[in-house]
Amino acid sequence: MKLLDFAEKLQLEIMTEKDEDIELDINGAYVGDLLSIVMGKAKEKNVWITIQTHLNILAVAELIDISVIIIAEDMEISDDTINKAKEIGMPLLKSKEDAYKIACRLNEMGI
Protein backbone atom coordinates (compact mmCIF):
# COMPACT_ATOMS: atom_id res chain seq x y z
CA MET A 1 0.00 0.00 0.00
CA LYS A 2 1.18 3.49 -0.77
CA LEU A 3 2.12 5.66 2.22
CA LEU A 4 -0.11 8.48 0.98
CA ASP A 5 -3.17 6.19 0.71
CA PHE A 6 -2.43 4.67 4.09
CA ALA A 7 -2.20 8.11 5.72
CA GLU A 8 -5.36 9.34 4.03
CA LYS A 9 -7.45 6.31 5.03
CA LEU A 10 -6.36 6.59 8.65
CA GLN A 11 -6.46 10.40 8.67
CA LEU A 12 -2.82 10.63 9.64
CA GLU A 13 -0.41 13.47 9.30
CA ILE A 14 2.85 12.46 7.61
CA MET A 15 5.81 13.91 9.50
CA THR A 16 8.49 12.50 7.18
CA GLU A 17 8.82 12.40 3.36
CA LYS A 18 5.54 12.52 1.45
CA ASP A 19 6.85 10.98 -1.73
CA GLU A 20 4.15 9.35 -3.91
CA ASP A 21 6.41 6.40 -4.57
CA ILE A 22 6.80 5.29 -0.96
CA GLU A 23 5.28 1.84 -0.59
CA LEU A 24 4.58 0.25 2.79
CA ASP A 25 5.03 -3.46 3.31
CA ILE A 26 2.76 -4.21 6.27
CA ASN A 27 1.87 -7.53 7.85
CA GLY A 28 0.28 -6.53 11.16
CA ALA A 29 0.33 -4.02 13.95
CA TYR A 30 1.60 -3.65 17.50
CA VAL A 31 0.63 -1.18 20.21
CA GLY A 32 3.14 -0.42 22.97
CA ASP A 33 5.01 2.29 24.82
CA LEU A 34 7.61 0.34 26.76
CA LEU A 35 10.55 -0.03 24.43
CA SER A 36 11.89 -3.34 25.74
CA ILE A 37 8.51 -4.97 25.40
CA VAL A 38 8.05 -3.61 21.89
CA MET A 39 11.52 -4.92 21.02
CA GLY A 40 10.64 -8.39 22.17
CA LYS A 41 7.06 -8.59 20.93
CA ALA A 42 6.51 -6.47 17.79
CA LYS A 43 7.26 -8.26 14.55
CA GLU A 44 9.04 -7.10 11.44
CA LYS A 45 6.86 -5.21 8.94
CA ASN A 46 4.45 -4.25 11.74
CA VAL A 47 2.79 -0.89 12.11
CA TRP A 48 3.84 0.34 15.56
CA ILE A 49 1.39 2.57 17.41
CA THR A 50 2.82 4.44 20.40
CA ILE A 51 2.60 7.63 22.41
CA GLN A 52 6.39 7.72 22.86
CA THR A 53 8.05 10.36 20.74
CA HIS A 54 11.57 10.17 22.12
CA LEU A 55 14.36 9.77 19.58
CA ASN A 56 14.95 6.22 20.71
CA ILE A 57 11.70 4.89 19.21
CA LEU A 58 13.55 5.10 15.89
CA ALA A 59 16.41 2.93 17.12
CA VAL A 60 13.88 0.33 18.25
CA ALA A 61 11.84 0.52 15.03
CA GLU A 62 14.93 0.22 12.87
CA LEU A 63 16.36 -2.69 14.83
CA ILE A 64 13.25 -4.84 14.55
CA ASP A 65 12.31 -3.68 11.02
CA ILE A 66 9.07 -1.90 11.78
CA SER A 67 7.37 -0.63 8.57
CA VAL A 68 5.79 2.53 9.91
CA ILE A 69 5.38 4.31 13.26
CA ILE A 70 2.11 6.00 14.19
CA ILE A 71 2.25 8.46 17.08
CA ALA A 72 -1.15 8.47 18.79
CA GLU A 73 -3.02 11.14 20.77
CA ASP A 74 -1.51 14.03 18.83
CA MET A 75 1.64 13.88 20.96
CA GLU A 76 4.21 16.52 20.19
CA ILE A 77 7.16 15.23 18.19
CA SER A 78 10.53 16.98 18.38
CA ASP A 79 12.48 18.01 15.29
CA ASP A 80 15.26 15.65 16.42
CA THR A 81 12.91 12.69 16.17
CA ILE A 82 11.48 13.81 12.82
CA ASN A 83 14.94 14.43 11.37
CA LYS A 84 16.23 11.08 12.57
CA ALA A 85 13.18 9.34 11.02
CA LYS A 86 13.93 11.04 7.71
CA GLU A 87 17.59 10.09 7.98
CA ILE A 88 16.89 6.38 8.43
CA GLY A 89 13.91 6.37 6.05
CA MET A 90 11.35 5.37 8.68
CA PRO A 91 7.85 6.72 7.90
CA LEU A 92 6.60 8.61 10.95
CA LEU A 93 2.90 9.46 11.08
CA LYS A 94 0.78 11.24 13.63
CA SER A 95 -2.86 10.77 14.66
CA LYS A 96 -5.23 12.76 16.81
CA GLU A 97 -6.91 9.53 17.88
CA ASP A 98 -5.93 7.14 20.64
CA ALA A 99 -4.13 3.85 20.02
CA TYR A 100 -7.33 1.80 20.33
CA LYS A 101 -9.16 3.74 17.64
CA ILE A 102 -6.18 3.62 15.31
CA ALA A 103 -5.91 -0.13 15.84
CA CYS A 104 -9.64 -0.52 15.08
CA ARG A 105 -9.21 1.40 11.83
CA LEU A 106 -6.25 -0.79 10.87
CA ASN A 107 -8.41 -3.82 11.55
CA GLU A 108 -11.15 -2.44 9.31
CA MET A 109 -8.53 -2.05 6.59
CA GLY A 110 -7.72 -5.74 6.89
CA ILE A 111 -4.42 -5.31 8.75
Add this chain to the structure above:
Amino acid sequence: MINIPIKSDTYIINANDFSVAGKVSSDIKKDLKKLGIHPKIIRRTAIVCYESEINIIIHSIGGKIVFELYEDRIVINSEDRGPGISDIELAMKEGYSTATNEVRELGFGAGMGLPNMNRWADEFRIESSSKGTLIKMTIFL
Protein backbone atom coordinates in the same frame (compact mmCIF):
# COMPACT_ATOMS: atom_id res chain seq x y z
CA MET B 1 34.29 -24.43 19.62
CA ILE B 2 36.47 -22.40 17.30
CA ASN B 3 38.28 -19.76 19.27
CA ILE B 4 39.49 -17.21 16.72
CA PRO B 5 36.87 -14.57 15.89
CA ILE B 6 36.23 -13.75 12.22
CA LYS B 7 35.25 -10.28 13.32
CA SER B 8 35.66 -8.37 16.57
CA ASP B 9 34.60 -4.83 17.41
CA THR B 10 34.63 -2.83 20.63
CA TYR B 11 32.16 0.00 21.22
CA ILE B 12 32.51 2.52 24.05
CA ILE B 13 29.21 3.56 25.63
CA ASN B 14 28.74 6.66 27.76
CA ALA B 15 26.36 6.92 30.69
CA ASN B 16 23.13 8.95 30.30
CA ASP B 17 23.58 9.51 26.58
CA PHE B 18 20.14 8.47 25.30
CA SER B 19 20.56 10.30 22.02
CA VAL B 20 22.88 7.62 20.65
CA ALA B 21 21.21 4.62 22.31
CA GLY B 22 20.76 1.92 19.70
CA LYS B 23 23.66 3.08 17.53
CA VAL B 24 25.89 0.15 18.46
CA SER B 25 23.10 -2.36 17.85
CA SER B 26 22.30 -0.70 14.55
CA ASP B 27 25.94 -0.87 13.41
CA ILE B 28 26.24 -4.52 14.41
CA LYS B 29 22.97 -5.30 12.65
CA LYS B 30 24.22 -3.70 9.43
CA ASP B 31 27.49 -5.65 9.61
CA LEU B 32 25.66 -8.94 10.13
CA LYS B 33 23.30 -8.18 7.25
CA LYS B 34 26.23 -7.56 4.93
CA LEU B 35 27.73 -10.89 5.99
CA GLY B 36 24.49 -12.67 5.06
CA ILE B 37 23.66 -13.88 8.59
CA HIS B 38 20.11 -15.26 8.98
CA PRO B 39 17.55 -12.51 9.79
CA LYS B 40 16.34 -14.32 12.93
CA ILE B 41 19.89 -14.42 14.30
CA ILE B 42 20.35 -10.74 13.41
CA ARG B 43 17.14 -9.82 15.23
CA ARG B 44 18.12 -11.72 18.37
CA THR B 45 21.59 -10.18 18.34
CA ALA B 46 20.15 -6.69 17.82
CA ILE B 47 17.76 -7.12 20.76
CA VAL B 48 20.41 -8.32 23.23
CA CYS B 49 22.80 -5.60 22.07
CA TYR B 50 20.17 -2.92 22.42
CA GLU B 51 19.23 -4.02 25.93
CA SER B 52 22.92 -4.03 26.88
CA GLU B 53 23.40 -0.54 25.50
CA ILE B 54 20.37 0.80 27.34
CA ASN B 55 21.43 -0.83 30.61
CA ILE B 56 24.89 0.74 30.40
CA ILE B 57 23.38 4.14 29.60
CA ILE B 58 20.77 4.02 32.39
CA HIS B 59 22.45 2.16 35.20
CA SER B 60 26.23 2.54 34.95
CA ILE B 61 28.80 5.29 34.77
CA GLY B 62 29.97 4.02 31.39
CA GLY B 63 31.15 0.86 29.75
CA LYS B 64 31.70 -1.03 26.55
CA ILE B 65 30.23 -3.70 24.33
CA VAL B 66 32.53 -6.15 22.65
CA PHE B 67 31.07 -7.92 19.64
CA GLU B 68 32.70 -11.07 18.33
CA LEU B 69 31.65 -13.18 15.38
CA TYR B 70 32.97 -16.72 15.19
CA GLU B 71 32.30 -19.34 12.55
CA ASP B 72 29.65 -20.97 14.71
CA ARG B 73 28.45 -18.22 17.07
CA ILE B 74 28.11 -14.58 18.00
CA VAL B 75 29.38 -13.42 21.39
CA ILE B 76 28.33 -10.13 22.94
CA ASN B 77 30.23 -8.98 26.03
CA SER B 78 28.76 -6.09 27.93
CA GLU B 79 31.02 -4.60 30.54
CA ASP B 80 30.24 -1.57 32.65
CA ARG B 81 31.63 0.33 35.61
CA GLY B 82 29.82 0.79 38.98
CA PRO B 83 27.40 0.48 40.92
CA GLY B 84 26.60 -3.11 39.92
CA ILE B 85 23.46 -5.15 40.60
CA SER B 86 22.93 -5.97 44.27
CA ASP B 87 20.39 -8.75 43.73
CA ILE B 88 20.81 -10.46 40.34
CA GLU B 89 17.97 -12.91 40.93
CA LEU B 90 15.56 -10.04 41.49
CA ALA B 91 16.93 -8.09 38.52
CA MET B 92 16.29 -11.10 36.29
CA LYS B 93 12.56 -11.03 37.14
CA GLU B 94 10.34 -9.62 34.39
CA GLY B 95 9.02 -6.23 35.38
CA TYR B 96 11.54 -5.51 38.12
CA SER B 97 13.43 -2.29 37.52
CA THR B 98 15.38 0.28 39.49
CA ALA B 99 15.09 2.89 36.73
CA THR B 100 13.96 6.38 37.75
CA ASN B 101 10.54 7.78 36.84
CA GLU B 102 12.21 10.18 34.43
CA VAL B 103 13.75 7.31 32.51
CA ARG B 104 10.48 5.36 32.58
CA GLU B 105 8.61 8.25 31.04
CA LEU B 106 10.85 7.86 28.01
CA GLY B 107 9.69 4.27 27.67
CA PHE B 108 12.71 2.65 29.28
CA GLY B 109 12.87 0.81 32.59
CA ALA B 110 10.18 -1.76 31.77
CA GLY B 111 12.12 -4.31 33.78
CA MET B 112 12.52 -6.43 30.65
CA GLY B 113 16.17 -5.75 29.81
CA LEU B 114 17.90 -8.67 31.49
CA PRO B 115 14.95 -11.06 30.91
CA ASN B 116 15.03 -10.16 27.18
CA MET B 117 18.77 -10.82 27.02
CA ASN B 118 18.33 -14.14 28.79
CA ARG B 119 15.45 -15.06 26.49
CA TRP B 120 17.10 -14.25 23.17
CA ALA B 121 20.65 -15.42 23.88
CA ASP B 122 21.41 -19.16 23.79
CA GLU B 123 23.84 -18.70 26.67
CA PHE B 124 23.66 -15.93 29.22
CA ARG B 125 26.15 -15.30 32.00
CA ILE B 126 26.14 -12.41 34.40
CA GLU B 127 28.54 -11.32 37.10
CA SER B 128 28.18 -8.18 39.12
CA SER B 129 29.95 -6.43 41.97
CA SER B 130 30.06 -2.92 43.36
CA LYS B 131 32.64 -2.17 40.65
CA GLY B 132 30.40 -3.01 37.73
CA THR B 133 28.59 -5.66 35.73
CA LEU B 134 29.83 -8.14 33.18
CA ILE B 135 27.41 -9.96 30.89
CA LYS B 136 28.37 -12.53 28.30
CA MET B 137 25.79 -13.61 25.76
CA THR B 138 26.26 -16.24 23.08
CA ILE B 139 24.01 -16.81 20.09
CA PHE B 140 24.75 -19.88 18.00
CA LEU B 141 24.54 -19.54 14.24
